Amino acid sequence: MATIPTVLITGASRGLGLEFARQYARDGWRVIACARNPAGAPELEGLAADSKGQVTVHALDVEDQSQIDALVRQLDGAPIDVLVNNAGSMGRETFAEKGPATQRFGQTDYEDWLRILRVNLLAPMRLAEAFVDNVAASEQRKIVTLTSIVGSIGQSRFGGLYAYRSSKAAANAVMKALSVDLKGRGIIAVPLHPGWVRTGIGGPRGELDVETSVTGLRKVIAGLTASDSGRFLQWDGRELPW
Numbered sequence: 001m002a003t004i005p006t007v008l009i010t011g012a013s014r015g016l017g018l019e020f021a022r023q024y025a026r027d028g029w030r031v032i033a034c035a036r037n038p039a040g041a042p043e044l045e046g047l048a049a050d051s052k053g054q055v056t057v058h059a060l061d062v063e064d065q066s067q068i069d070a071l072v073r074q075l076d077g078a079p080i081d082v083l084v085n086n087a088g089s090m091g092r093e094t095f096a097e098k099g100p101a102t103q104r105f106g107q108t109d110y111e112d113w114l115r116i117l118r119v120n121l122l123a124p125m126r127l128a129e130a131f132v133d134n135v136a137a138s139e140q141r142k143i144v145t146l147t148s149i150v151g152s153i154g155q156s157r158f159g160g161l162y163a164y165r166s167s168k169a170a171a172n173a174v175m176k177a178l179s180v181d182l183k184g185r186g187i188i189a190v191p192l193h194p195g196w197v198r199t200g201i202g203g204p205r206g207e208l209d210v211e212t213s214v215t216g217l218r219k220v221i222a223g224l225t226a227s228d229s230g231r232f233l234q235w236d237g238r239e240l241p242w
C-alpha cells in the first residue's frame, strides 16, 4: 500500500496557506497546518474538524524558535514530504492599500523592516534547519518557499517595496544555497512565485484567485525533480530571472 504523503504548511490561517491546506487535504494528504493564532482561523479549524484527523492544526508563530522546536518535538521524526514555507508579511504597509507606493524611499520604518525579514527570510531558514531530518525521511523530500517576483533583481519593474523585496530576494538566495547544501540528502529546494493573487498581501486587484494559484503551484511542486532544485519558478511552471 502506498504511504500517505505529508505536507507541512506555515501561515495556513488564510490566503494561499489555507488554500494549500484545503487542496492537499482534498487529495488525501496528511496536512500539518500551522497558524500563529489557530483560534483566529475558523476556516482552518473547520477544515481540520471535518477531516477525521487528516488535517491537524498547530500554533506556530514562525518568528518564535521555541514554538518551532516544540513542533519538532511533537512530530517526533514523522516524515514530511513537502515543507511549504508560506507565511509571509509585508509589514505595516500593505500593497493592497498603497500599491507600488508601499515602503517608499524616505519613509522607511526600520523596525518594521526587521520584522519582515524575520518572517520572510529567517523563518524559512529556521524551518528548513528544524525539519530537515523529517523531510529527508520522506519519499518526496521537497522544501519550497513562497518568495515573489518582486524579489527578482533581474525583473524589477518599479521602485519602493524596499523591505518586502529585499526579504524575498534574500529568501531566493537562501533557497539556492539550500539546494546545494541539501542535495546530498536528496532534498529538492525551490523558491516559488505564486503570481499576483487576491489575498491579504496581494489585495483585491490581484490577477489570480487563490484556487488558480495554488492549483498551479501544487502542479509545479508535484513535478519537481532533482534537476529543478535551485531554480526560481512561478505558479505556472515558468522560470523567473534572479
Ligand SMILES: NC(=O)c1ccc[n+]([C@@H]2O[C@H](COP(=O)([O-])OP(=O)(O)OC[C@H]3O[C@@H](n4cnc5c(N)ncnc54)[C@H](OP(=O)(O)O)[C@@H]3O)[C@@H](O)[C@H]2O)c1
Pocket (backbone or CB within 6 Å): 010, 011, 012, 013, 014, 015, 016, 017, 035, 036, 037, 060, 061, 062, 063, 085, 086, 087, 088, 089, 119, 146, 147, 148, 149, 193, 194, 195, 196, 197, 198, 199, 200, 201, 202, 203, 206
Ligand atoms: N498574494 C500575492 O500576490 C503574493 C505574491 C507573491 C508572494 N506572495 C507570498 O505568498 C505567501 C502567502 O501570502 P498570501 O498572499 O496568502 O497573504 P495573506 O493572505 O496576507 O497571508 C499571510 C499569511 O502569513 C501568516 N503570517 C504572517 N506572519 C506570520 C508569523 N509571524 N507566523 C506565522 N504566520 C504568519 C498570516 O497569518 P495571520 O493570519 O496570523 O496573520 C497569514 O496566514 C507570502 O509569503 C507572500 O509573501 C504572495
